[in-house]
Amino acid sequence: xxxxxxxxxxxxxxxxxxxxxxxxxxxxxxxxxxxxxxxxxxxxxxxxxxxxxxxxxxxxxxxxxxxxxxxxxxxxxxxxxxxxxxxxxxxxxxxxxxxxxxxxxxxxxxxxxxxxxxxxxxxxxxxxxxxxxxxxxxxxxxxxxxxxxxxxxxxxxxxxxxxxxxxxxxxxxxxxxxxxxxxxxxxxxxxxxxxxxxxxxxxxxxxxxxxxxxxxxxxxxxxxxxxxxxxxxxxxxxxxx
Amino acid sequence: xxxxxxxxxxxxxxxxxxxxxxxxxxxxxxxxxxxxxxxxxxxxxxxxxxxxxxxxxxxxxxxxxxxxxxxxxxxxxxxxxxxxxxxxxxxxxxxxxxxxxxxxxxxxxxxxxxxxxxxxxxxxxxxxxxxxxxxxxxxxxxxxxxxxxxxxxxxxxxxxxxxxxxxxxxxxxxxxxxxxxxxxxxxxxxxxxxxxxxxxxxxxxxxxxxxxxxxxxxxxxxxxxxxxxxxxxxxxxxxxxxxxxxxxxxxxxxxxxxxxxxxxxxxxxxxxxxxxxxxxxxxxxxxxxxxxxxxxxx
Numbered sequence: 001x002x003x004x005x006x007x008x009x010x011x012x013x014x015x016x017x018x019x020x021x022x023x024x025x026x027x028x029x030x031x032x033x034x035x036x037x038x039x040x041x042x043x044x045x046x047x048x049x050x051x052x053x054x055x056x057x058x059x060x061x062x063x064x065x066x067x068x069x070x071x072x073x074x075x076x077x078x079x080x081x082x083x084x085x086x087x088x089x090x091x092x093x094x095x096x097x098x099x100x101x102x103x104x105x106x107x108x109x110x111x112x113x114x115x116x117x118x119x120x121x122x123x124x125x126x127x128x129x130x131x132x133x134x135x136x137x138x139x140x141x142x143x144x145x146x147x148x149x150x151x152x153x154x155x156x157x158x159x160x161x162x163x164x165x166x167x168x169x170x171x172x173x174x175x176x177x178x179x180x181x182x183x184x185x186x187x188x189x190x191x192x193x194x195x196x197x198x199x200x201x202x203x204x205x206x207x208x209x210x211x212x213x214x215x216x217x218x219x220x221x222x223x224x225x226x227x228x229x230x231x232x233x234x235x236x237x238x239x240x241x
Numbered sequence: 242x243x244x245x246x247x248x249x250x251x252x253x254x255x256x257x258x259x260x261x262x263x264x265x266x267x268x269x270x271x272x273x274x275x276x277x278x279x280x281x282x283x284x285x286x287x288x289x290x291x292x293x294x295x296x297x298x299x300x301x302x303x304x305x306x307x308x309x310x311x312x313x314x315x316x317x318x319x320x321x322x323x324x325x326x327x328x329x330x331x332x333x334x335x336x337x338x339x340x341x342x343x344x345x346x347x348x349x350x351x352x353x354x355x356x357x358x359x360x361x362x363x364x365x366x367x368x369x370x371x372x373x374x375x376x377x378x379x380x381x382x383x384x385x386x387x388x389x390x391x392x393x394x395x396x397x398x399x400x401x402x403x404x405x406x407x408x409x410x411x412x413x414x415x416x417x418x419x420x421x422x423x424x425x426x427x428x429x430x431x432x433x434x435x436x437x438x439x440x441x442x443x444x445x446x447x448x449x450x451x452x453x454x455x456x457x458x459x460x461x462x463x464x465x466x467x468x469x470x471x472x473x474x475x476x477x478x479x480x481x482x483x484x485x486x487x488x489x490x491x492x493x494x495x496x497x498x499x500x501x502x503x504x505x506x507x508x509x510x511x512x513x514x515x516x517x518x519x520x521x522x523x524x525x526x527x528x529x530x531x532x533x534x535x536x537x538x539x
Contacts, residue, residue, distance in 0.1 A: 065450070088454070095452035107444055121248065122453035170451070 016040040016076065017174060017205045018064060023073035025059050025229075033059040035229040037073070041207065041222075043173070046200045048216050049209040050240055051226035057209035060226070061176045064207070065097045066090050078173050095123055098167030098175040098204075102182035104159045106151040112138065112162050113147040119166045137169045141195060157188035161195065168199055175199060177208040181215065189215060213240040252461035256437045257468060263433035264469055270426035271473025271524055272480065275517045277419035279481035281412045282516060286509040288408040301378065301396040303365040303385050313390025314363060320388065321367060326377050331366045338363055362392055375402050423524060430469055430528030431535075434462050438536045445537070459533040463526055470525020471518065478514045485510055 018041040025034040034056040041047055049057040062068040063075055066082055075082050078096055085093060106115050113134055120130045138144045141161040151159055160180055167175055177196065181189035193215055200206045210216060216223060216239060223238030224231055233241075257264050303321070305314055314332075321330045333341060339358035346352040369378060375397075382396040438445060448458050485505055493503055 091449070091452040091454045093452075094450060099450050105443065105447055105450075107447065118447070119451040122448045122451060122457060124245075124457070166447075166451070 017043040017045070017078060018207070019074075019076040020060075020063075021074045021076075023063065023070045023075060025056075025063060025068060026071045032229045034063070034070070034226075037229075037231050039224060039231065039234060041205060043205055044200070044203050046197070046206045046219070046221040047208070048219075048221060048223045048238075049207065049226060050211070050216060050223055051232075053211075054228075055226040056229040057226055058178050059229075061099075061178050061207065061209055064174070064176060065094055065099060091123075095170060096173045098164075098170070098172040100160070100163050100167050100175065100177040100180045102179040104151070104163040104183075106159055106162055106166075108151055111148050111150050112143055112154070115151070115162055116166045116169050119169055123170065125170075133169055137165045140168075140198075141165045155188070156184050157191055160184060160188075160192050164192070164195055164199070168204070172204065174205045174207065177206065179209055179211065181210065181212050186214065193219065216240040249461050249464055253464040253468060256441075256461060256465045259440055260433050260437050260465075263429070263436060264465075264472075267426060267429040267433050267469045267528075268472040268476065270422060270429050271470060271521055272476035274419050274422035274426050274524075275474050275477030275521055276480045276484075277415045277422060278520060279477055279513050279517050280484060281415035281419065282513045283481065283485065283505050283509060284408050284412050284415065286513075287503045287505045301367040301369065301382065301394060303367060303394050304392040305363045305365075306390055306392045307360055307362045309363070309390030309392075313388075317365060317385065317388055317391060320385070321365060324381060324384075326369050326381060327367055328370045329368045333364050333366065335359055335361055335363055426473065427524055427528045427531075430466050430525060431532040433469070434466055434529045434532035435536050437462060437465060438532065455537055458537060459530070462533045463529045466525040466527075466529025466532075467522055468525070470521035470523070470528075472521075473525075474517045474521025477517050477521070481513060481517070482510060 018039070020037045020039045023034055023037040024032070026032050037056075037060065049060060051057055059068060063070055064077060066085065070083070077093065080093075082093060107118065110118060116134045116137060117130050120133060125133075135144065135147070138147055141164055143158060143161055143165065146154065146158065151162065154162065160183075164180070175196070180196070181192050184192060189212060196206055196208065197219070220237045220239070222236045223233065223240070225233035225235075225241070303317060305317065318330065318332060321327050335358050339356065339361040342356060342361055343353055367381075369381075378396045379402075382394045385391055385394045445458055489503075489505065
């Protein structure tokens with residue numbers, strides 16, 4: 001029997017893990033958050049988004065997991081034009097994207113184990129999978145001994161580790177981090193960055209918005225700088241400046 | 242994605258617990274609305290049953306003038322025989338009519354002694370066929386009232402009509418009230434689900450970020466609305482049953498002729514209970530689905 005080649009329209013094909021094509025996002029009151037942004041991010045890259053507050057870093061991250069929709073331009077994630085995704089497919093896109101936030105967004109009434117398990121539970125993973133994957137990821141982030149603690153019993157750094165564990169427990173292709181060290185002291189921040197670097201080395205593409213000059217300057221990874229919604233610099237092994 | 246039953250049960254129970262006062266308020270309003278619907282439905286069935294009873298046992302009396310001639314009396318008798326709706330007739334002559342008159346007013350001497358046998362009007366007692374409606378009885382009454390020698394015709398059509406009208410009015414008011422209270426309960430459910438969703442907005446935000454589908458998020462809230470609907474309908478059914486078995490017998494006994502023949506079977510209550518459970522479920526599901534859809538965007 002002859003196999004029929006899968007024909008995908010050329011315009012929907014993209015080889016980069018993330019690709020932005022002339023993306024513009026305008027908020028109410030004609031506030032331009034992103035203007036004609038273009039970028040290609042390959043699988044396994046670690047990219048810093050830098051720039052002053054209001055420059056469009058968080059908007060770019062929100063566009064990538066389709067929390068926002070651009071006014072113009074196209075965004076490809078894992079080869080798919082996410083603008084073409086129907087509403088009901090968005091959750092499936094998000095299962096390939098882990099998100100980490102400055103304020104951790106942990107559920108205060110659930111303990112460490114439950115917070116991480118929750119991410120698997122709500123996407124319908126079987127119990128036996130949850131029982132093996134959650135302890136493994138907590139081991140990876142160094143919190144295996146604090147599984148039963150509630151978030152308020154943890155330090156800021158530990159809470160961020162839980163947040164990272166939750167984002168990574170489903171082994172996403174991409175990890176988006178919006179100022180993950182923004183609420184942490186420098187020493188703790190280093191620990192968090194080591195963890196993100198370790199995750200990146202597993203092949204996960206990491207895109208991180210940050211204001212932390214020392215981290216960017218130390219790690220020397222690709223830097224995309226935004227200013228008033230415009231990409232003004234895209235430099236491999238860059239510094240904060 | 243498979244939605245686990247234990248997850249839905251756990252989340253629904255937790256939502257109901259957190260929202261206890263609003264859950265109670267929603268349940269009470271649903272119960273009131275469904276009680277009105279139930280009372281209205283049972284009223285209709287009770288009226289239908291009482292009509293059936295009337296239809297099977299309608300008696301009418303054609304009173305002749307005391308001075309009506311024998312020919313006139315016979316002509317009325319022939320007309321009754323010819324009428325297709327009349328099943329049988331019994332003629333009471335002066336003596337029989339006088340005897341009945343004495344029996345009816347046995348305790349009121351002034352009336353009892355006001356007539357002699359010769360002065361007592363004769364009459365025909367008429368029994369209609371089972372399919373005779375209030376309208377038919379009414380038309381027969383009109384027809385015979387106009388015949389020469391007839392003094393008056395007494396027929397239960399007016400009473401039947403009066404009863405039907407009264408119950409129809411009650412049903413309409415009850416249904417109208419049920420619609421208003423039903424609308425209120427819908428708004429309350431929407432509000433309680435909205436508050437439940439607001440209380441869990443952080444959780445919902447995380448759920449959406451990690452890729453939970455909208456249905457996964459929505460279903461526990463819809464189940465919450467469903468439980469509120471079921472609880473409301475259960476209370477409504479309880480009240481309706483109480484009305485049927487405690488209030489109705491008193492009304493039928495002491496409520497005068499309007500309640501005559503009014504009867505509700507247990508099967509009527511059972512049928513109404515099913516309708517109320519379904520109505521409660523529909524109100525609960527619709528209210529919560531509207532709220533969950535409207536307030537799900539995080």
